[in-house]
Amino acid sequence: MPIALCRIDDRLIHGQVVLGWGRPLGIERIVLVNDEVAASPWEQELYRMAVPAEIELRFASIAAATSAVVAWGTEAARTMLLTGDIATMVALHAADGKALREVNLGGIHHRPGRRQRLPYLYLSDNERADLAILEARGAHVSAQDLPTAPAVPLRDIP
């Protein structure tokens, strides 16, 4: 089945991800695509502590994920694909646009060069342009920090 949720969240695995989205969507597997974490056993151990035992947690580098994402999109496990930045999601979408139909902007926070678009969403102009490219390639991009909050489609994000 297509991946249940493709989320960009620079805090990676935290309460909103595991509880806020994981429970209502019945997520069975979370794949965190992040080169730094994929190479860091202590960070992996920390993130495992935040995930209930019944949810499988995988860590993948960007290179490994672009090879595997097609398979993840066909497997039965309800999967959440999680990246910490837009560029990684763009790379994964290029590898398998079918599996990544919907892209959720869950939390991209302030750093120099970005400006606030929504309370939990800060984007530079280049990042905003990258999201427009992602949508032009067939993805539906929207911002929504929690399922109980309204989804804001990319066209409505200033």
Added chain:
Amino acid sequence: MNEAVRGVVVCHGRLAAALIEAAEGITGVKGALAPVSNTDCDRGTLETRILEAVNGRPTVVFVDLASGSCLVATLARLRGRPDVKVVTGVNLPMLVDFVFNLEQTPDEAAERAVSAAFRAIKVP
């Protein structure tokens, strides 16, 4: 004499500031604790906020959750430092006890804080 240990409280939202305000209100001890919030920042900025609060001094860092962005950012920059100890599950009783016992090493202060926190959990 060794430099007195300080506390840095790292929490979601406004929790750290509220806990410190309450601890100072109860004990009258001011300046022993510094708040850090993860609100409106990415991980790099949060790490900077934590480092600035610690400022190279002997410190116990009190974190709200035993996982998540506050703990990851704390450990990313302070893990392995002998003058810093990290305690998760911060609560008010541990902070109240901590500010009355600043003449300890971070190791001793962290152990004491955990003990004070557990002692305060009861079903009266």
